[in-house]
Amino acid sequence: xxxxxxxxxxQARHSTDMSLITIEGLTVxxxxxxxxxxxxxxxNAGEIVTxxxxxGSGKTSLLKAIIGAVTPLEGSVRIKxxxxxxxxxQRLNLDPTLPISVGxxxxxxxxxxxxxxxxxxxxxxxxxxAEKQMSQLSGGQLQRVLLARAxxxxxxxxxxxxxxxxxxxxxxxxFYRQIEKVRKETGCAVLMISHDLHVVMSTSDRVICLNGHxxxxxxxxxxxxxxxxxxLFGTETNGALALYRHSHDHKHDHSSSENTxxxx
Amino acid sequence: xxxxFMTRAFIAGLGLALVSAPLGCFVVWRRMAYFGDAxxxxxxxxxxxxxxxxxxxxxxxxxxxxxxxxxxxQLSGRNYAMDTLLGVFAHSFLAVGLVIVSFLSGxxxxxxxxxxxxxxxxxxxxxxxxxxxxxxxxxxxxWRWRPLFxxxxxxxxxxxxxxxxxxxxxxxxxxxxxxxxxxxxVVGVLLITAMLIIPAxxxxxxxxxxxxxxxxxxxxxxxxxxxxxxxxxxxxTPPGPTIVCVALFIFIVLNLFKTFKRLLx
Numbered sequence: 107x108x109x110x111x112x113x114x115x116x117q118a119r120h121s122t123d124m125s126l127i128t129i130e131g132l133t134v135x136x137x138x139x140x141x142x143x144x145x146x147x148x149x150n151a152g153e154i155v156t157x158x159x160x161x162g163s164g165k166t167s168l169l170k171a172i173i174g175a176v177t178p179l180e181g182s183v184r185i186k187x188x189x190x191x192x193x194x195x196q197r198l199n200l201d202p203t204l205p206i207s208v209g210x211x212x213x214x215x216x217x218x219x220x221x222x223x224x225x226x227x228x229x230x231x232x233x234x235x236a237e238k239q240m241s242q243l244s245g246g247q248l249q250r251v252l253l254a255r256a257x258x259x260x261x262x263x264x265x266x267x268x269x270x271x272x273x274x275x276x277x278x279x280x281f282y283r284q285i286e287k288v289r290k291e292t293g294c295a296v297l298m299i300s301h302d303l304h305v306v307m308s309t310s311d312r313v314i315c316l317n318g319h320x321x322x323x324x325x326x327x328x329x330x331x332x333x334x335x336x337x338l339f340g341t342e343t344n345g346a347l348a349l350y351r352h353s354h355d356h357k358h359d360h361s362s363s364e365n366t367x368x369x370x
Numbered sequence: 371x372x373x374x375f376m377t378r379a380f381i382a383g384l385g386l387a388l389v390s391a392p393l394g395c396f397v398v399w400r401r402m403a404y405f406g407d408a409x410x411x412x413x414x415x416x417x418x419x420x421x422x423x424x425x426x427x428x429x430x431x432x433x434x435x436x437x438x439x440x441x442x443x444q445l446s447g448r449n450y451a452m453d454t455l456l457g458v459f460a461h462s463f464l465a466v467g468l469v470i471v472s473f474l475s476g477x478x479x480x481x482x483x484x485x486x487x488x489x490x491x492x493x494x495x496x497x498x499x500x501x502x503x504x505x506x507x508x509x510x511x512x513w514r515w516r517p518l519f520x521x522x523x524x525x526x527x528x529x530x531x532x533x534x535x536x537x538x539x540x541x542x543x544x545x546x547x548x549x550x551x552x553x554x555x556v557v558g559v560l561l562i563t564a565m566l567i568i569p570a571x572x573x574x575x576x577x578x579x580x581x582x583x584x585x586x587x588x589x590x591x592x593x594x595x596x597x598x599x600x601x602x603x604x605x606x607t608p609p610g611p612t613i614v615c616v617a618l619f620i621f622i623v624l625n626l627f628k629t630f631k632r633l634l635x
Binding site: 169170173174175191193195196197198199200201203204205206207210211214215239265267 | 399401524527574578580
């Protein structure tokens, strides 16, 4: 992955720690709207970090800053030299008129042979799909193929953008179990973005609660107990592993985010 | 050989067929049909201004097609949706163009020739411009194929792979501008989008692979041009619209064939 291009001057300072990605004082704005304000964050080798936040809390902006899709107004995003990032997008714009097989899609970004392709598909939990057309896949299969593509080239970190949006509860749970399995097998770090708290929480080493700025962060159990988290997501999620998604009210998100200083 | 107007028409038509195939596939995949249409309409203002300063219409058309395509890409999403902006600019550019033409006294201008094309009047120098444009666009798309394709699938994925999708969009925009400019004399402003979309849509039924779909679209376009020109000669019909009719016929036949095949299984 050619991420060197986005590495800032800060790279010159030799980083001696283990961080794969170091974000310092990141501020991102779109016109007059501030999406992110003074966000600092490290992702270390091998850990699973989950970023949660209501809609419009800057989750996607943070991710875009990491892959170089937005230019920060202030602050820096430092990527370890030569870091291999496996990016798993939220979805594809697959027009029904676009014919492409799974195998071909996998080979778009990495020049690989059929055997490596089959291994990656197996790691992602979908074998025998290589010949199928992308447009014929179910939501769950498509997510796994996207994961398989990201696994090609043995990334040191997987970056997932709301990867389970559009999957049902058991489907998401399966997908997260797969991620955990991949992490166990390959030892790669995982940075994921989600508002799908229920399943995510239990698999994360660290949870970062985002709402324009970082409200709170830490181990899953710690974060759920903080007043900031409860203000943002409501107290009904006290038991983090309760069936969260169904009781969640999006309107509530907006009303609570209006109380905070930064609104996107 | 180039002295025969039918020969020149065939060569011009095949140039257009080759350039519209890959571009048409991207237009269909990215759902830019209306975008192509708007670019073509806007080119009419360029045609009018070229006539006013007495230069080849292809240059004015090229400039306005690219300005239009670039401006809508830049402006969309700010205050108006892309759709609205295209509607505002495309049709007002067309209208302003037609008004300007009406002021040009002295020369009697056959507007129909620009709205529907006049492939039988293509000159040897037009052929040079058409094929130069065709080769530039084909080269551009061959060069940017992978990043263009990737940014069509997902913008973030494209960024993460080191390609800027906005830059790829600009390449596509320029290619579209060139295509519109070179096809004005062949099929005219109003039928350009048809030549982009119909062969690509017909080819969808034949291909399981993006490259194959481009190839099949090219084949459908070439057959449409050859059969369309022949029929227009035999039945004494306008060539541009006849070519589009043949493409439509192929589209319908391929879809009927597909439906029939599905029913059998």
